[in-house]
Amino acid sequence: MSTRTRILEAAAELLAESPVADVSTRAVCEAAGVGAPALYRQFGDKEGLLSAVVDYGFEKYLAGKRAAKPSADPVQDMRDGWDAHVAFALENPSYYRLMYSPTVSGTPAAAVEAQQLLTAVVERVAAAGRLTTSVDAAAQMIMSANTGVALVLITRRELYTPDVSTRVRDAVHAAILVPEEDAVAGNGNGAASALSAQLRESPPDRLTSAEAGLLQEWLTRLTD
Structure with missing residues (x-):
């Protein structure tokens, strides 16, 4: 070492x-x-040391996220991502507590990357017509709840049942996911979410950038 x-x-x-x-x-x-x-x-100096410890912890966390291979089921990938996040916190409580400590100033670049990796998975869920809200709103809900569960489990684990992470995960996902049968039928906000994702991926040539931006705004309002 x-x-x-x-x-x-x-x-x-x-x-x-x-x-x-x-x-x-x-x-x-x-x-x-x-x-x-x-x-x-x-x-x-000391501040440089603390900043480096936060970056080092995030790098350990991101190593697993970067290595994850997308499957054919983005919803399952989203579930697996939640579970991997909590598992990392339980295996590395010292780093995790510091990574999300209120004493850390600023937002580490690695934290931004972690949010971007989650957003990419949620984007795939939206493209599949399974999202009831905007991609950004869903990603924020997932990350905040995921982080909260991880923190309570490494600081007050004795107060919670073993399945609390799974139950919170499923509750959050139920709030942002279109049921699979509705997605297949093209019902609900999932259709607007899928169209919004398609527009971001491949903007139509016949639309100007202003028109595409306006359409994207309308779709985001529909999903949110």
């Missing part, structure tokens, strides 16, 4: 154990078995 990785993992563990979500660079150095000059060479 490299010096940088030792420092990052030591910092994450100490932060997870801290009741005030803070840690001293001296404690990190002692836990990692390195001197202060090594830490400052790698990260500049």
